[in-house]
Amino acid sequence: MRYHAAAIQTAFDCPKDRSEIGARVDRMCAMVEQTVAGYEPFFDVRLFAFPEFAHAAPVYLTVAELRKHLALPVPNEFIDQYLKVCQKLGVFIQTGTFIEAPADRDDVVYNTTVLCGPGGVRSIYRKVNPWIPWEVHASPHDVGADPATMFPVAQTEIGNIGCAICYDWLFPESIRQLAFNGAEVAVRVSAYMDPWGATPPMDWWTLFNRARAAENTMYVVAANQGAQMTGYPPFSWPGGSMVVDFDGRILAQADPGPGEKVVVAPIDLGALRSERQRRRGHDMRSHLRTEAHTYMNAPIFPRAGSAGIDIDGNNRRIHDGRRAAGRLGGPRPSA
16 A cells, blocks of 8 residues: 655634634645645545644633634534545545534643544544643643543554644654554644744754654654744744654655645555564564653653643643652752
8 A cells, every 4th residue: 555645734824713714624625635636647645634723723821712712622514524525535634733622521622633534533632742831721631531542543544543743742652652552654733833843953843753753663744834923923833844754764845934835755554564564673662671661650740630721730730740750760850
């Protein structure tokens, strides 16, 4: 099985109200159709990834304001629109993120992306590691969700597809969990801002995409936000969307800089599966000495539980997490 994946970066101004989301969905659906048509003489583009905050960013600082102005249930009418495109074209779309208002909690929001396919919704992923302290989205960890459900992997006709959002990718444990859940292609839905983005001297964007691909022997399809500061103050995003193979090679990358851009690259499932079967060297998944890594047995960052999530509360939990990490043998934090 060989096909092409497209990482598409958007450059919308951030909406202040959910009534503005529909126009963004119309544009993204058009971009999918245009990409399929444009590359059809050369190859089949079957998998599409859009950035974090493609529908809306958390421009309000409280859960109450986000729920009032921007949050939506998931699934919703926009998911239905993506599903129609998937059915028409035979493609899979990893949506940009929604600010989700869950039906079972009226005091939280999630940062959520959906994998849509020709047969319907294939997975729903809620960001496990919000960018604290500023993001007041809840993690499934905060509300005591079953860990077995936090990193879903969809078995599809184009491979086993998992997803994680932006800051999740700075935690090797999160992406490794996708790998151990069977992911062959990991999608990064991201709004990775300057100065940590796609340019030297940091270039964390490229660094972590390549590292996670190589250490887990998986493809990475990474779509990054390409909006300018005027649309999302105080941050700007450098784009640089890319596709990386299972050895950490960059197969395609958009030039750094704002704006709508599409990059496409081949996903060769046969080659990936052959390598996973053949390798005895550099197969870090099978070489993992789980018993040697005792830090994973001790809780560090506390759950929010029934408490509301806000910036002050996030700062308190960061302080508590730092103290817990210090007790494991690291530098002792100040009080």
